[in-house]
Amino acid sequence: MFTKFFHELKSAGLPVSLREYLTLVEAMNADLANRKVEDFYYLSRSALVKDERNLDKFDRVFAHVFKGLESISEDLAAEIPEDWLKLMTERYFTEEEMKEIEALGGWDKLMETLKERLKEQSKRHQGGNKWIGTGGTSPFGSGGYNPEGVRIGNEGKRQGRAVKVWEKREYKNLDDSIELGTRNIKMALRKLRKFAREGAPDEFDLDNTIDATARAGYLDIKMRPERRNTIKVLIFFDVGGSMDPFIKISEELFSAARAEFKHMEYFYFHNCLYDYVWKDNRRRWSEKTPTWDVLHKYPHDYKVIFVGDASMSPYEITVPGGSVEYFNEEAGAIWMQRLTGIYERAVWLNPVQQDNWDYVPSTQLMRELLSNRMYPLTLGGIEKAMAELKR
Secondary structure, three states, rough: OOHHHHHHHHHHOOOOHHHHHHHHHHHHHOOOOOOOOOHHHHHHHHHHHOHHHHHHHHHHHHHHHOOOHHHHOOOOHHHHHHHHHHOOOOOOOOOHHHHHHHHOOOOHHHHHHHHHHHHHHHOOOOOOOOOOOOOOOOOEEEEOOOEEEEEEEEOOOOOOOOEEOOOOOOOOOOOOOOOHHHHHHHHHOOOOOOOEEEEEEEEEEHHHHHHHHHHHHHOOOOOEEEEOOOOOOEEEEEOHHHHHHHHHHHHHHHHHHHHOOOOOEEEEEEEEOOOEEOOHHOOOOOOEEEEEHHHOOOOOOOEEEEEEEOOOOHHHOOOOOOOOOOOOOOOOHHHHHHHHHOOEEEEEEEEEOHHHHHHHHHHHHHHOOOOOOOOEHHHHHHHHHHHHHHO
16 A cells, blocks of 8 residues: 555656655554554655655545545445555554444444445435434444444544544645745745854754864853845835735735845835835825935845736836826836846736736736746745845
8 A cells, every 4th residue: 555655756747766765664564554544644744755846746646545535436446455444554552542432343344334334325315323424323434433443535524523534634735836824934935045054153052062162171161143035136016006916915925025135225116116106005196206216225235125026018018107196207117127137137927827927918028028037926936036036
């Protein structure tokens, strides 16, 4: 069964090596899973998965190999992994629980009866005290009540009395093609890192303390500055209009960026970059920041990130006066060219699905202005954007 598990993971595209598989086998031989389903799941996941983007694939394979009841059609009994049931999922029961299990004749009798039911039953059953189904008092199925049941399926109300759980589990989807929360955005942003030790020496330096103590003959404590990410980031957020549906994901990105980058400045704009930006949307008309001031204040070593859907009239990019809010004296494209001329590393994160970009002329124009450095606002897209900024 473990060999099948390994091959299924490889077939699903997970980069699982033979060394990792052997590590899992060694862990199982050492009984590190304690014969518990939950412990085995986490043990195998820790041994075999190196990237969070593969967790969803791993969960699907795990469910298929060890719990794939929904994919079994005719010869159900032949596919029941008895070794796994008896060796891997058995938990340590209390004395009272053991007495309850004995009510059906013990563990072996419970498994034997389950096999017989699987051979005899050919359709769904609701209620009753014998067949595999939902409700009722049968020891097999879901939503019923029996002191030593085996849950099969996930229908109905649970009574919390199952000795074994045999159902498809749902784990958090960490596929890199979907928008994710702040924590996972932070992990993607961490691809853009350059560490250095800055500031006051307030961190204990163990290695130098040992070396200095050995040389001096007495305790000589050494301190050092904290190691920080020295990357400097300038972020422009598109707000209002067609960006309203993307407020949540923009807020998550903003929160994650502020947590990850010590040197970060941000500004707001609407649709396209023009001659001014702002930092407070409530005072956007009274407290403007000239774009020229931004370009002169922040050095060329800043990494620039635009966040917006790039959905607008093409005239808002290409002609003077194209802005929907006021008469801009110079076209938005001119300002974008000025910015990219100063900041060599600039990317655009777009919350709109990438499949739709080719149907929006303004998106195509903006991609050209950014030399195709536009990426979807997903975990995978952010990682690619960070890799581009780090080059």
